[in-house]
Amino acid sequence: MWRRVTFLSPLFSSSKSSVSVLNQPACGLMTQKVYSTEILKPAKGGVSPSKKTPFITFVLGGPGSGKGTQCAKIVETFGFTHLSAGDLLRKEISSNSENAVMILNKIKEGKIVSPEVTVKMIQRAIESSENDKFLIDGFPRSEENRITYERIIGTEPNIVLFFDCPEEKMVKRVLSRNQGRVDDNINTFKKRLEVFTALNLPVIKYYSGKGKLYKINAVGTEDEIFEQVRQVFAAYEVIK
């Protein structure tokens, strides 16, 4: 069972720190209590109950906010397995599966793929891994995604990271990414941002209300941003 350790870095309470748990009083972060994270029983058809219940982190933020970049650092430092929903969908396109054309069109249009398709891919990836801690990057994109995940997998995430980044930074990062992505152009960026604002922000709000959301200021160097992220994980017993 994953536990949050007794004390958190004093930096959490510093006014200079950019890490915050939305809708939670600052004193909530300074608690000396040890408590078990909420773990729901996997539903029928969810992640195999014979396995140890995994520690799940959802990683959210607008297009180009730096989710993938920070996930790579979390993997390196804390031993998580990184599951990028976008990468899993791109893999489906490359493998020419029955959903390939539908997925490609959704990605080109900046729209969201049917949640059943995405959740099944995530479920397969979790079940085929020996690891027990996962970063699910770029998911859930909408309340429909979130509800479908909870129904099929049968658990909630332990924590949620939200990379908070202004539009002007995100657009610069996306347009200079140079990885040959079909959605790295100004028109698709605008659509993705609209979808993020309309459908993903409600999910962020939902987890904020549950006290699970850690908001990270995604402006700065990669290392400066990772320092905030490091503090979040250092507070849990998930260190390699």
Ligand SMILES: Nc1ncnc2c1ncn2[C@@H]1O[C@H](COP(=O)(O)OP(=O)(O)OP(=O)(O)O)[C@@H](O)[C@H]1O
């Ligand atoms: N702190 C940073 N400063 C400047 N550039 C950055 C920073 N973090 C990431 N980048 C660059 O910005 C681009 C987008 O980053 P990344 O792919 O991590 O974003 P993302 O949130 O995963 O985006 P998407 O949602 O489109 O997958 C990459 O080229 C990355 O190298």
Ligand SMILES: O=c1ccn([C@@H]2O[C@H](COP(=O)(O)O)[C@@H](O)[C@H]2O)c(=O)[nH]1
């Ligand atoms: O849960 C998801 C995640 C992603 N998509 C689609 O993929 C692209 C790219 O996602 P990235 O996270 O930026 O790699 C996204 O714009 C969606 O079209 C999805 O449908 N569902």
Ligand SMILES: [Mg+2]
């Ligand atoms: Mg990404």
